[in-house]
Amino acid sequence: MSKEDRSAESEPQHGEDRTGDQAAASEELETLAKKHSERTEDEKNIFKFDDGDTVDYRLPPDTSFADNLEADAQGYKPITWTQLKKKFCYERPAHGFKLVGDISCKDMTHWERSKSVKVRDSEGVEGAIFFYEEDASPYFEWEEVQVGNVIEVKSPRYHRFMDMQEGMRIEHNSSIGGVTKRRFTDEMRIDYGRQNKNSGNVLFQDKKYDNALSSYDQALNYLEGTFTEKPELQQEAKSLAAACFLNIAAVRIAERKWNLVEMPCERALAINAGSESNAKAYFRMGQAFIEQGEHTAAGEKLRRAIALAPGDARITQELDRLQQIKSELKQGQRALFASSKTRANQNSDFGFRENLLVEAPTSLDKVQNFRDLGGVVCSNNGVVGAIRPRLLYRSSNFFDASRGDLATLKDPFGIKTILDLRNNRESGAYINMVKKRLEDTEGDASSFVDFRDIFYQIDVSCSTNSASRTVSKRASALLKSEWKLLRTKLVAAASAKVMSSPSSSSSEMIEEPPQSSPKRGTQEEKAIIEKNCRVVYCVDLATRSIFSLIAWWRLLVVFVLGALLMIRAASRMVITHTAARVGPTALYVAMAEHQKPEVRFLFEEVLSVESNYPIVVACSLGKDRTGVIVALLLSGVCGVSDEAVAADYVKTEAAITPELKALNVELGLGPEWSAAPASTILDFLSTIKQRYGSAEAYLKDAGVTEEAMTRIRNIVVGKKRAGGK
Known part of the structure; x- marks a missing residue:
């Protein structure tokens, strides 16, 4: 089947009365507009500050505070940030006034494309000023806009920006009365x-x-x-x-x-x-x-x-x-280990480590659906083997983890990499939900444990052409000073890494660092940093596939609801007209078809790198997105039969709690989303095979190379030894 045929076949079949949908969307927009229009005159014209002060836009601004102030030669009187906000409120220009202050901060990071500074007035209050006109001449020169210099703004207008920062928009640089140079002293x-x-x-x-x-x-x-x-x-x-x-x-x-x-x-x-x-x-x-x-x-x-x-x-x-x-x-x-016994040559048929603890821990205390994929039997080119234990895990999200769970992830599991298949917005919403639950049950959220305390977060953005990782950890949350020290420590630690020769004992170590360290910002340095960190890769495996299932006019309504901060209503609408309408199997297929860049990144750049193991694949429940990736990995790379893939998938059923079932009902999801029957994943694999021939062929179509799949097999699959029973 050609790519064109597959593309046409994968186009969502909505099966809905689109005229009715458009009418419903229009009705919802009209309802929102009606609520907006039904505000009283006072609600429309009176602004109330957090401290209780109010400003009535129907009345002229109160300028009595300036009665005893002297005007300059041009007729302007001085005003502070606080007076501008409290007396004129937002978007009303203070004609006849000027704000004079020191430039206390200059945003050099984005200066070339977005010029902004912070200005501190005579009361020590700071506000942001954004310039929207590129040409500064003849009013001032951009070179004069330096920290410590004094800037004067005529007829200032207070503004609240979309990021909730407050200050001024300088639409025309003619409103700048000048910039006075001043030497920056000690x-x-x-x-x-x-x-x-x-x-x-x-x-x-x-x-x-x-x-x-x-x-x-x-x-x-x-x-x-x-x-x-x-x-x-x-x-x-x-x-x-x-x-x-x-x-x-x-x-x-x-x-x-x-x-x-x-x-x-x-x-x-x-x-x-x-x-x-x-x-x-x-x-x-x-x-x-x-x-x-x-x-x-x-x-x-x-x-x-x-x-x-x-x-x-x-x-x-x-x-x-x-x-x-x-x-x-x-x-x-x-x-935990009270009932554990040591048995030599455990699983020796498949070349597993000897002297394994027969009843070593296989789960976590608070995290649902966490399990080792080790032991699943597979076959490649007639050679029977099994997934090696303690290398590959699947799980629900880790925001429910206890402090003991984090310790267990480090030892004995030794997890180095988590593949979190959610976006930051979804993760943030789940964190808020967990904290609220703790506040309701325990009185506060102080017991909340963030697994990212021991894992550095790397956001992965993928396009139809490529996938890229951000270098800064925790989603660019580190300050420059912190990242500089982190880089120095990790590179130094790697450079001074303790090494021993094969013939030497553990006490005969060489601790001398090499004469040179990797150059800052190079791929070598990035590799060293990531190798010495526990990392969580955040890879969004849902958004593009979800959008492929919803009509554009419904997306418009969703965006309006989001803009009005009606997040729950927007989420319910998305779920109702995508996942709830098409069912689990169709959503899995949509993920495979529309998230190929993410699939390629996961297999090509993470799963094929031995130093990343042990690895956990996770999402909210560890059922749907995790199920898709694990099924493709087991079936397409490791040679696991469809029946064995399904046998692993159905184990998720035990993790679906009554609370989750109730939440699914509230979100409009049917009973099929509160179960994990074998037919769901089997139908998914069957569809992939119908369209591509095999799961392996699908992965190649997504951009995963044969070399990467071979590396993965060599890492995770243990071959049966000759003479094994």
Whole structure:
């Protein structure tokens, strides 16, 4: 069958009355418009601030605050950010006024395509200014727009941007009264550094963590470096910089991003601002290591902290907590292995490791549907074998994991890579759901454990032509200072990697690093970083296939609902007119047809690389998206029979809880989505074979090379030994 035929065949057959659909969509849009039009006059014209103050757009602005202010030669009176917002509110120009302030921050990252600065007024309040006209002459020169210089804006207008940032849109540069050059002195560096640090503290108290991090990072831009004019300010700058790094660590703790705590603490220690700062750095590292299950490192850091701050109750309490956790883990391990016995040459027919624990742990405490694919029998070119144990797992999502589960993922499972087949929006929604559930049952969400605390997240964006990985971890969440230290530590660790010759004993190690390290930003460096990290690849295996099943006019309604923040209604509409309408098998086929770039990436760039193993394939439940990838892997690469693939698939049935069934009903999903019958995956494989000839042929059509499939087979398939029973 030609590609054209397959493409035509894979086109969704909606089987609906499209005229009726359009009418229903129009009716829904009219309902939304009616709700908008039924607002009262007060609701339309009165804006209410969070603090209770109001502005009535039907009345002229209250300018009495400027009655005693002197106007300049052009007739403009000064105004601050707060006065502009509270007296004129949004989108009303303050004619006859000018806002004058210092340029406190300049966005150099996107300057060439989107020019923006932050301006601090006479009250110390900052606001963003975005320029929308490229030509600055004759009003000022772009070279003059530098941090520390003074900018003047005539008839300013307050604006709220789509990202909820507040400030001004400069539509025409003629509204700029000028930019006054000013030499940036050491005193100004200290002043700007302190201002940004204090601003970060306020934002941290308000739980605006992203903005707080931005303020601390900006403060460090001013405070780091040499103070040549006034060397006596150097020590004050060091103290402020150390405080900023420690505050960044505090933000990461508040965000529960434990793997990002160590880096700023190390920077604070490098400054060595004093025993109090150093004690805080060791204490916060100890907290983070406890949460990551690194108990030995946690004990070392906390003991250093208590040595610098004897009698500190918080440090003592954390040491006690560490001891309690270690004791509980030890008891749990004893119970887990109580019935385990060692049997030599276990599974020796298939070349598996000897002396395996017969009843070693095969599941996790809180994570549903986690299981080892090892032991599944397969056949390639007449050679019988089986999937090697402890290399390939499938699972539901890990946001339900307990702290003990994370420890088990590290040891004994030793998981190095998770393939999360969801997008960030879906993951974020699930996190919120889990936290709300914890708040309802436990009173707060403090017990929530983020598995990304021990796995660096790499988002993968795929197109019909290629798939690319972002280098920055945790979806670009690292600050520049943190990423720089992470790079330095990982590359140094890899360069100084302990090596031993085959003939030497474990005590005869060579620890000398090579004379050169990989060049920054090279593929070699990226490979070293990823090899020394536990990584979760986020690969969206649903969006393109879902959109292929829904009519464009319904998508329009979905986008409108999303814009109105009616997320649940939008989600229900998408599900109702895609998954709920076509059923599991048709959705699986749509994934295979429309997500080929993602399939190619998973097989070609992750599963075929031996250093990535052990690997877990996961999605929300570990049933649908995971089922598709596992079925293609087992059938198309490993030579597993369709019946054996189905036998593995049906095991997911036990993970479908009553709560999940109720949620499926609420979302409009039929009973077929609350089950995992063998017929679902068998029908999927049958359709793939009808269209492509075999699952292997499908993978080749998706761009997976024969070499990659051979590498995967060599890694995960154990061949039966001659003479085996």
